[in-house]
Amino acid sequence: MNARAPAPALARAPADVVGAVVRPEIRALSAYAVAKAEGLIKLDAMENPFPLPEALRAKIAEAVAAVPVNRYPDGGADALKAALRHSIGLTDAAGLILGNGSDELIAIITVALAKPGAVMLAPEPSFVMYRMNALYAGMRFVGVPLEAGFALDTGAMLAAIDEHRPALIFLAYPNNPTGNLFPAADIERILRAAPGLVVLDEAYYAFADASFLPRIAEFPNLLVLRTVSKIGMAGLRLGYAVAAPEWTDELNKVRQPYNLNALTQVVAPVLLAERGLLAEQAGILKSERGRLNAALAALPGVTVFPTQTNFVLARFPDAPRAFAGLRAAGILVKSLHGWHPLLEHCLRITVGTPAENDALLAALTQLH
Ligand SMILES: Cc1ncc(COP(=O)(O)O)c(C=O)c1O
CATH class of the missing domain: 3.90.1150.10 (Aspartate Aminotransferase, domain 1)
Known part of the structure; x- marks a missing residue:
C-alpha cells in the first residue's frame, strides 16, 4: 500500500457566516x-x-441477492404497496402513500400543509416529532396538555380547535410516550370538529385493542399513519399512510422520487407475508x-x-x-x-x- 499524503487541514466554516444563514430556530436545536x-x-x-428465524433469514438473503442495486428502485414501490394492501386488507379505493419510516410521512404531511400562518395541533406530551416537524416547516405548533393521568382533555382540544382552526392535528393512537389509548368517542368528536386534516398515528396498532383504519371511509378528513417498525422491521424504515386519495395525491407531490430503497421494497413483502x-x-x-x-x-x-x-x-x-x-x-x-x-x-x-x-x-x- 502507498503511504498516504498527510490530509490538508480542514477548512473551518466561519461562525459568523453559519450564524447569519442558518435559521435561528435550527441553531437553537440539538440534533x-x-x-x-x-x-x-x-x-x-x-x-x-x-x-x-433462520429459514426466513435465508429467504430474505435470496430476495436481497437478486436486487439490481445499480438501478434506482421502483419510484412507485408498486409491488410493496400491493403486498401492504393485501396484508392490511385495504381496497384500491383508499389512498396509500409509503414513507422512509412514518417519520418521513410526518415530515411530508407537515410540509404539504405548512401554509404561512397555518397551525399544527397535538396533545402534549406526545410523540416529539410532531412539534419538531412543525418547527422545521415553519408551522405554528399548539400543544394541548393532557390531564394528570394522561387522559385526553377533549374539552380543551375542542376549544383549541375552535380558537386556532388547525390545518393539521396529530393524535398518537395509542399515545407515545404515555402508552394509553384515547377513547374512540373523543377521537370522533375531534374528527367532526376539525377544519383540516386529522392524523391518527397508529404506530402501536399491533398491541392495541382499537384502530380507525377500518373506518377510513367514514371520515373524509382522517389519515391513518402506521409503521412496521414496532412489529419487527425497524431497520427497514417503512411507514405508510392511508386516507382519501384526494389527500394522498397531494402528499405524493412532496414525496422524494425514490424514498423507499430497493432493499426495503423486496424484504418488507417477505416479512409481511409472515402473518x-x-x-x-x-x-x-x-x-x-x-x-x-x-x-x-x-x-x-x-x-x-x-x-x-x-x-x-x-x-x-x-x-x-x-x-x-x-x-x-x-x-x-x-x-x-x-x-x-x-x-x-x-x-x-x-x-x-x-x-x-x-x-x-x-x-x-x-x-x-
Ligand atoms: C407515535 C409514533 N409515531 C411514529 C414513530 C416513528 O416510527 P418510524 O420508525 O416508522 O419512523 C414512532 C416511533 O417511536 C412513534 O412512537
Missing part, C-alpha cells in the same frame, strides 16, 4: 441523540426483540407487557400507567437513580424525566423477550 446500546439489553426504542409469526410475536409481547406491568406495580413507590403499546410507562421514586442502576446492570431504558412536567420521574420501558424482562425485573428488585 436528535440516539443512545448507543452495544452490549446492553436494549429496552429503549420500542423495537421487536425477537431475531428472525402467523408477526401475530405470535405480538401476542407474546402483550402477555409479557401484562407481566411487566404487574411486577413493576408491586415495587414499592412505583406507579404504572395503563398501556396498549409494546412499552410500559412507570413513575419511580427516583427515575435518574433507577435509570443509572439499570444502565449499570447492562439494561438500557428511556428516561423521560425532564421531558415534560407530567413525566417527572417516569421511565419508558420497551417490552423485551421473556428473558430480557426477567433481567429487568431482577435488576429493579435489587435496586429497590
